[in-house]
Amino acid sequence: MGTPSPAAPWGGALWALLLATLGCSAGQPLGGESMCTAQPLAKYSITFTGKWSQASFPKQYPLFRPPAQWSSLLGAAHSPDYSLWRKGQYVSNGLRDFAERSEAWALMREMEAAGEKLQSVHGVFSAPAVPSGTGQTSAEFEAHSRHSLFATVPQDTVTEITASSPSHPANSFYYPRLKSLPPIATVTLARLPHSPRAFPPAPGFGGGGNEVADSLPAPETPLDCEVSLWSSWGLCAGPCGRPGAKSRTRYVRARPANHGAPCPGLEEEAACVPDNCV
Structure with a gap:
């Protein structure tokens, strides 16, 4: 989730830090009192909030086999x-x-192996899946105080997740009327204080991580009616020697929702001259 970023003190402070490190490494305290103290781990909470509802994204919203849902974090x-x-x-x-089957065990084993063999993974975290398109799940993890997160996350950081690519009608999140697509989910990263009592529990979490909150309301996104292309013109019907009429049709591909544009006409007629008179 980031790169370690050790501090770089200058001048006398640099030498003091170096000597203190050497003294601690050799097990010999400098001066009358030991300066060797373990640097505390910084604690963080990560919260995933799903905002995928039929009201916010009505186009091709999955209702069955399986319904809209989020995998585990x-x-x-x-x-x-x-x-x-x-x-x-x-x-x-x-x-x-x-990604394909929402099975996390093999991936967790891979990350744990990277931490044991390569010393690259410092901490693995997980949280339960969200069984619907809207809801929250949260987890807590620890990182070294020299980790770059300690400097880059002084307060809550919210990242929005959108699904605007590709910009094509086949995309389930394609809404050409909207200037910007609302977020389908958000991820909030927060640094926690050392004392757990000073941190008020978030609503729906009971004061602890690894819990799924109830569904959350989502804003409505208007969905315009979508129709197919016109069919070819039918035969010209009418008595011989007199003007007749021919017609073509189209069908509804997606019904309007949330005050979207209504469906246009599905049948059209045009004058013609019968060409099959006997």
Whole structure:
């Protein structure tokens, strides 16, 4: 989740830090009182909030087999020489099972092995799945105080997740009327104080991590009616020697929702001259 970023003091402070480190390494305190104290681990909470509802994203919203849902939350604090995946490269077997079947055991074993063999993964965290499109799940994890998170997360950091790519009608989250797509989910990362009593429990979590909250309301997104292309013109019907009429039809591909544009006409007629008179 970040890269270690040790502090870089200057001048006399640098020498003091170096001497203190050497003294601690040799087990010899400097001066009359020991300066060797273990640096505390920084504690963080990560909260995933799903906002995928039929009101917010009505187009192709899954209702059955399976309904809209989110998999379990899984991650790790690690050094820069490790990554769960890299763009343009094949994923590991564990990540493939997690993405395709929502099975996390193989991926967790891979991350734990990287921590044991490569010393790259410092801490693995997980949280339960969200059984619906809306809801929250949360976990807590620890990282060294020299980790870059300690400097970059002074307060709550909220990251929005959208699904606007690809910009194509086949995309289930394609809404051309909207200037910006509302977030389908958010991830909140917060640094916790050392004393757990000073941290008020978040609503729906009972004061602890690894719990799933109830469903949350979501804003409504208007969905315009979608119709198919016109069919070809039918035969010209009418008495011989007189003007006739021909017609073509189209069908509804998606019903309007949340005050979206209504469906246009599904049948159209045009004048013609019968060409099959006997």
